Amino acid sequence: MVAHRHRHANPPPGPLAPEEVAAFHDVGFIVVRGLWRPREVAAMARAFDRLAAAAAHLGASGDHRGSAFVLGDRPDGRGAGASIQRVVWCGAAEPILLRYGADPRLVSRAAQLLGVTDLEQLINQAHFKIPGDGVAFPWHQDSRHRRYGTPEWTDVTGRGSFVETLTAVDPMTADNGPLQLIPGSARLGHLATDPPDHALPADRFDPAAAVDLVLAPGDVALFGPYTIHGSAPNEGTRPRRAFLNGYAAAGANRRVYPGRGAGRRLTAG
Numbered sequence: 001m002v003a004h005r006h007r008h009a010n011p012p013p014g015p016l017a018p019e020e021v022a023a024f025h026d027v028g029f030i031v032v033r034g035l036w037r038p039r040e041v042a043a044m045a046r047a048f049d050r051l052a053a054a055a056a057h058l059g060a061s062g063d064h065r066g067s068a069f070v071l072g073d074r075p076d077g078r079g080a081g082a083s084i085q086r087v088v089w090c091g092a093a094e095p096i097l098l099r100y101g102a103d104p105r106l107v108s109r110a111a112q113l114l115g116v117t118d119l120e121q122l123i124n125q126a127h128f129k130i131p132g133d134g135v136a137f138p139w140h141q142d143s144r145h146r147r148y149g150t151p152e153w154t155d156v157t158g159r160g161s162f163v164e165t166l167t168a169v170d171p172m173t174a175d176n177g178p179l180q181l182i183p184g185s186a187r188l189g190h191l192a193t194d195p196p197d198h199a200l201p202a203d204r205f206d207p208a209a210a211v212d213l214v215l216a217p218g219d220v221a222l223f224g225p226y227t228i229h230g231s232a233p234n235e236g237t238r239p240r241r242a243f244l245n246g247y248a249a250a251g252a253n254r255r256v257y258p259g260r261g262a263g264r265r266l267t268a269g
């Protein structure tokens, strides 16, 4: 009982410790345990349930109430459009997820890691990873998705200008397709890749060095745009839902992101 209470105690509201900031830049990611309270995680899970019901109704990729649903086929052939690849800017359809995406517990930490107070939120996204749905994320750096190296992106901070946060809605365990990260890969900076598959150069990192992120519901991982990461399909028995919120330092981004309200400005208090 005591352990349970302790596990879900709020993390210190104040800034991240200097060691955490150093680890973010050096190792490339940090984890804040129990950032969200159980009732908040339960509210996220209910919002995800409503998004899944909307996806089933849509049946194919498309817009639903301002969110962009990206649907695919299950590898077991149990129905076209039956796997939810992701719901982009999910808070347009489920406003509670937009509210959580602006929560000072996330925003202040992202701002501290970026070293700025004015942010632009680019990502507010739901990942489901239901057992058997085949959803996987190949090794990548988020810097590619931010359009690093194109006129759409300027590294205004000189340290990447972007922080991604991943909140575990369900337990994330070794057997359900956890997020995997390569420690120290952030120090490589942006690695150029080529179309069509944009595979990272195999001689620049060792997938065997990856660590599985094991998270309890309400835990949050924060990682930078150069940290190499990915995840395999969920071969477990339980869903592995995750709620992602990503923030750029104001002035870095010029791309228009899909979703009603995407790219909103936030100020860290």
Ligand SMILES: O=C(O)CCC(=O)C(=O)O
Pocket (backbone or CB within 6 Å): 127, 137, 142, 164, 177, 178, 179, 229, 230, 231, 242, 244
């Ligand atoms: O949810 C996952 O496992 C992958 C997340 C990811 O790769 C990303 O957000 O860039």
